Amino acid sequence: MEAVGIRGICYDSGSSYLKGPAGAPALIREALRSGMMNLYSENLTDLNPWETWDLGDFEIKDYFDIEALTREHLTRKRKLFTLGGDHSITYPIVKAYAENYGKLDILQIDAHPDLYQDYEKDPYSHACPFARIMEDGLAQRLVQVGIRTLNPHQEAQAKRFNVEMYTMPAGLPELPLQFSNPVYVSLDIDALDPGYAPGVSHREAGGLTPREVLTLLQRIEGEVVGADLVEYNPVRDQDGMTSEVGAKLMKELLGLLI
Template sequence: MGEVNARPVRLIGLPTDIHSSFLRGPAAAPTAIRAALWSEAGNPASESGLELGADIVIDDGGDLPLAENAGDDALIRASVAAAIADGAFPLLLGGDHSVTFPIVEAVAAAHGPIDILHIDAHPDLYDDFEGDPRSHASPFARIMERGLARRLVQVGIRTLNRHCREQAARFGVEIIEMRHFAIEAVPRLDGPLYLSIDMDGIDPAFAPGVSHVEPGGLTVREVLALLHRIEAPLVGADVVELNPSRDVSGITAALAAKLVKEIAAIATVNGRP
């Protein structure tokens, strides 16, 4: 495990929460995640033993200069497209969940329709939310209506209202509701696979630093078990919806950083599509 993989992992920060509802704050998350990732409180090893900087090349692209206006989507798409063109694995640090739509647009433009594994308390399938079709509650409606995903599997969902049930049926979304959760119930996707993790998918006992606290979620170990069983090649990932203003002693940021490490290791081991 001492050999550095040829495909670097490019971190791209997306400091925006313009499409948030209820509370703002996730725009500050990229800084908090990086601070936790490189903190001397931990070390660069993933659970597989692969280490950042030794076995995994981290190419930190910094934060995009997002202006929280209509031009931001183009900046996000261009940054993801550039990472892919450079042979890097794009790992995006949100930001609210609305950013997943332009990210997936760029990934699908390079790879064709993809499989998506989405961890969240909410299905984010609203046709629009509070009059905003680009709401952080709507990215997967935009993704599915444009045919960017072959399969969308959602895990950890525990807020499935009538409208979102109708949307899930409309788009053929495969939902493993939290009340029925078992690792074995989550299908193994073939890939190319995109991974989207909303931090509120994890129970607030482990991840209190989110805007929409929803009890009854996944444990940290359950999320890690889901990640560690992925065998398909990854083509991109995002970690979104950390709200540092709601965090307690930085534990949610520390968890987000750990997820970044584990995703980077899995992308390295599983190779290119």
């Protein structure tokens, strides 16, 4: 069994504002294979055979099909890298992961906490996945970095679930980030300042630079067993800029997994 599988989850029915992230996976892959960049991560991991690891893209109609699909893929690959899709996909993915790995820690890099108990009467909105994950006891530890859209409800939820939250006003965590359990990394591309990644549905100024995100990823201490890259919205992109940033982030996430 090969160690890593790459797949696209083409789903944006959890989006609360603009649709479009369902079309993201193919465009990030296109940027990666364009010849614009080499296929080595910054730690010199060779990613040249990445297309042989690719399981393809999956059009999702029923939300919880994502969980069943992930469970099936984990029988074929020990680790998975998922191109989304909106952020709602992380909950069913982590449900399947928790069955495989037992104790999990999660690093979420994001502008938004995604801790709403429900959003617009939808408990499976992309604004809610980490509330579902934590109330189901699927993660021992949730570390959030890049947050800059906190409100009183989500602050109360963070306290309820004992979330380790690093807001942008408070600053970044001390590195290295150390984890004692297997780590799942969920990277919402809107964590970046929209000047670097305009192709997102919810642009939120005052965000992270690409280098800050890359340094954060490179300074993880612990075994990374899965990752997703979500919320790229091609409808909002400018000259393919965000797909190219996404391809760079994809390389570094794969470098962590391999």
